[in-house]
Amino acid sequence: MRHKSDEKYRKIIAAATKIFAQKGFFKARVSEIAKEAGIADGTVYIYFKHKDDILISLFEEKMQEVLGNMKEQIALETDPLKKIERFALVHLKLIEDHKDIAEIIQVELRQSSKFMKNYNNTKFLEYLDLISKIIQEGKEKGLIRDDIIPGIAKRAFFGALDEMSRFWVLSKKPKYDIQTASRQITNFFIHGIRKQET
Amino acid sequence: MRHKSDEKYRKIIAAATKIFAQKGFFKARVSEIAKEAGIADGTVYIYFKHKDDILISLFEEKMQEVLGNMKEQIALETDPLKKIERFALVHLKLIEDHKDIAEIIQVELRQSSKFMKNYNNTKFLEYLDLISKIIQEGKEKGLIRDDIIPGIAKRAFFGALDEMSRFWVLSKKPKYDIQTASRQITNFFIHGIRKQET
DNA sequence: CTAATAAATGAACGAAAATTCATGTTAGAA
DNA sequence: TTCTAACATGAATTTTCGTTCATTTATTAG
Numbered sequence: 163m164r165h166k167s168d169e170k171y172r173k174i175i176a177a178a179t180k181i182f183a184q185k186g187f188f189k190a191r192v193s194e195i196a197k198e199a200g201i202a203d204g205t206v207y208i209y210f211k212h213k214d215d216i217l218i219s220l221f222e223e224k225m226q227e228v229l230g231n232m233k234e235q236i237a238l239e240t241d242p243l244k245k246i247e248r249f250a251l252v253h254l255k256l257i258e259d260h261k262d263i264a265e266i267i268q269v270e271l272r273q274s275s276k277f278m279k280n281y282n283n284t285k286f287l288e289y290l291d292l293i294s295k296i297i298q299e300g301k302e303k304g305l306i307r308d309d310i311i312p313g314i315a316k317r318a319f320f321g322a323l324d325e326m327s328r329f330w331v332l333s334k335k336p337k338y339d340i341q342t343a344s345r346q347i348t349n350f351f352i353h354g355i356r357k358q359e360t
Numbered sequence: 361m362r363h364k365s366d367e368k369y370r371k372i373i374a375a376a377t378k379i380f381a382q383k384g385f386f387k388a389r390v391s392e393i394a395k396e397a398g399i400a401d402g403t404v405y406i407y408f409k410h411k412d413d414i415l416i417s418l419f420e421e422k423m424q425e426v427l428g429n430m431k432e433q434i435a436l437e438t439d440p441l442k443k444i445e446r447f448a449l450v451h452l453k454l455i456e457d458h459k460d461i462a463e464i465i466q467v468e469l470r471q472s473s474k475f476m477k478n479y480n481n482t483k484f485l486e487y488l489d490l491i492s493k494i495i496q497e498g499k500e501k502g503l504i505r506d507d508i509i510p511g512i513a514k515r516a517f518f519g520a521l522d523e524m525s526r527f528w529v530l531s532k533k534p535k536y537d538i539q540t541a542s543r544q545i546t547n548f549f550i551h552g553i554r555k556q557e558t
Numbered sequence: 559c560t561a562a563t564a565a566a567t568g569a570a571c572g573a574a575a576a577t578t579c580a581t582g583t584t585a586g587a588a
Numbered sequence: 589t590t591c592t593a594a595c596a597t598g599a600a601t602t603t604t605c606g607t608t609c610a611t612t613t614a615t616t617a618g
Contacts, residue, residue: 170596186471188386192576202597207577272467272526273384314524314536314544321523322516328470329515338512346512350552368566390606400567405607 171209173199175223178216183262186269187217221270224263225285228256232292242300243352249293250323250348254340257327265331268324290316297355310355322347369407371397373421376414381460384467385415419468422461423483426454430490440498441550447491448521448546452538455525462529466522488514495553508553520545 177198181190192213196203210216235252239245257264293316300306326343330336375396379388390411394401408414433450437443455462469484491514498504524541528534 191574203576204578204598205596208595213576269470272470310548311536311540311544314541315548317523317527318520318545318548321519321521321526323519325515325519325522326512328519338509342509343512346509347516350508350513350516350549352552354548354550354552389604401606402568402608403566406565411606 170199170201170205173201174206174209174216175220178220179224179262179266182217182220182270183265187213187273192216217270221266222285224266225289228263229285229289229292231256232289236292236296242296242303242305243356245296246293246300246319246352247344247348249296250319250344250351251340253323254327254344257330258340261331264327268328268331290320293319300355305357306355307357315355319347319351322351368397368399368403371399372404372407372414373418376418377422377460377464380415380418380468381463385471390414415468419464420483422464423487426461427483427487427490429454430487434490434494440494440501440503441554443494444491444498444517444550445542445546447494448517448542448549449538451521452525452542455528456538459529462525466526466529488518491517498553503555504553505555513553517545517549520549 174195177195178190181195181198184190192206193203195216196206199206206216210219232249232252235248236245239248294312297306297310297312297315301308301310301312326347372393375393376388379393379396382388390404391401393414394404397404404414408417430447430450433446434443437446469481492510495504495508495510495513499506499508499510524545
C-alpha cells in the first residue's frame with residue numbers, strides 16, 4: 163500500500179466504538195461514524211465491506227486486546243484462587259475504564275448470534291476458558307472441590323461479573339465501587355467452590 | 361369494544377415472540393409478524409401504536425407472568441436458603457421451557473436502555489429484588505453472613521443463572537441439564553454466602 | 559332487512575439509510 | 589515537473605421497511 167494507512171482504519175474503529183456504545187448497532191448511522199471519524203461516508207466502504215463488517219472487526223480487535231491483557235495479568239499469580247480474584251478485579255476494572263467497550267460487548271455479545279448467523283465468537287469463548295482452566299488447575303492442586311464442574315462454574319462466575327457490569331454501564335452513579343463488588347463476588351465464589359472452609 | 365377481540369392481540373404477541381426471538385427486534389419485520397399471526401399488516405396497527413409498542417407490551421406481559429409464577433413458587437418454601445435453591449430451579453426451568461421468552465429477555469434487556477430511553481424496566485427490577493429480599497431475610501435469621509451486600513449478591517446470583525441460560529439458548533444440544541446446573545450454581549452460591557460452613 | 563359502526567385489509571407512500579460511483583485529490587515515481 | 593495509481597469524496601441511487609388510508613368486510617342494533 164502506498165497510503166491507505168492504518169490510520170483511517172483505526173479512526174473508524176474508534177469512532178464506531180463511540181457511536182455503537184452510544185446508540186447501539188442498529189441505531190448507529192454509518193454517516194455518523196464517518197463524521198465522528200472526520201472522513202467522508204464513502205471512505206468507510208474503502209476500509210470495510212459493510213456496516214456489519216465494522217462491528218465484527220471492532221469486536222475482534224477489542225476482544226484480542228482484552229484477552230491478551232487478561233492473560234498477562236493472570237500469569238502474575240501462581241495460586242489458582244488468587245488468579246480468580248485477579249480475574250474479577252481486572253475484568254471489572256476494564257469495564258470501569260472502558261465503558262464503551264463494555265456496552266458493546268454487553269449488547270453485541272447477545273445479538274451477534276442473531277444478526278451474524280455464522281460468526282463463531284472464538285475470542286469470547288477463549289476468554290471464558292481462562293476461567294475454567296484456572297478452576298481445573300485448582301482442582302488438580304486440591305484447592306477446589308472435585309464435584310465442581312468447570313464448564314458450569316466458568317459461566318456462573320463470568321455471569322456474576324457481567325451482570326454487575328451491566329448494572330454499572332446502565333447507571334450513571336454506581337452504588338458500589340469496583341473493589342467492593344470485586345471482593346464480594348470473588349469472595350462468595352471462592353467460598354462456594356473451594357475445598358476447605360474457614 | 362364490540363369485537364376487536366383479545367384474540368388478535370394475543371395472536372400478534374405470540375407471533376412477535378416467535379419472530380423477535382428468531383431474528384431480534386431490529387431484524388424482525390412487522391409484515392413478517394403479521395404473516396405469522398395470519399392477519400394483514402395494517403391490522404397490527406389497530407392493536408399496537410408502533411413496532412416498539414409490540415415489544416414493550418410483549419415484554420410487560422411475559423415479565424408479569426414470570427414474576428407472578430416465581431413469587432408463587434418461592435412462597436412454597438420457608439427457609440431462605442431453600443428459597444434461593446428454588447429460585448434457581450424455577451428460573452432455569454422457565455428458560456428451558458420457553459426458549460423464545462428467554463431469548464427476548466436476554467437481548468432486549470440489554471438493548472432496552474438504548475432504544476427506549478424512557479422505558480423503566482420495573483418488572484425486571486422487581487424480579488431481581490425477589491433475590492435480595494430472600495438474602496435480607498436470610499441475614500435476619502442469621503443464616504447468611506452479615507458482610508454480604510444484597511444489592512451485589514442479587515446481581516451475582518442472577519448473572520450466574522442468566523449466563524447459564526444464554527449458553528442454553530445459543531447451543532442446540534445443551535451439555536448440562538437443568539438439575540445439574542441449578543444444583544451447582546445454587547450450591548456454590550449458598551456456600552459462598554451462608555454463615556456456617558459444613 | 560338495512561343502516562350504521564367497527565374491524566380488517568393490503569397496496570401505496572414516503573422517509574430513512576446503506577451503498578455506489580463519477581469525479582476530484584494526493585503522494586510518490588520517473 | 590508531470591504522470592498515474594491509489595485514495596477520498598459526498599451527492600445520487602437504491603433498497604428497505606414502517607406506517608397510512610381508501611376500500612372492503614363483518615357485526616350488531618333497530
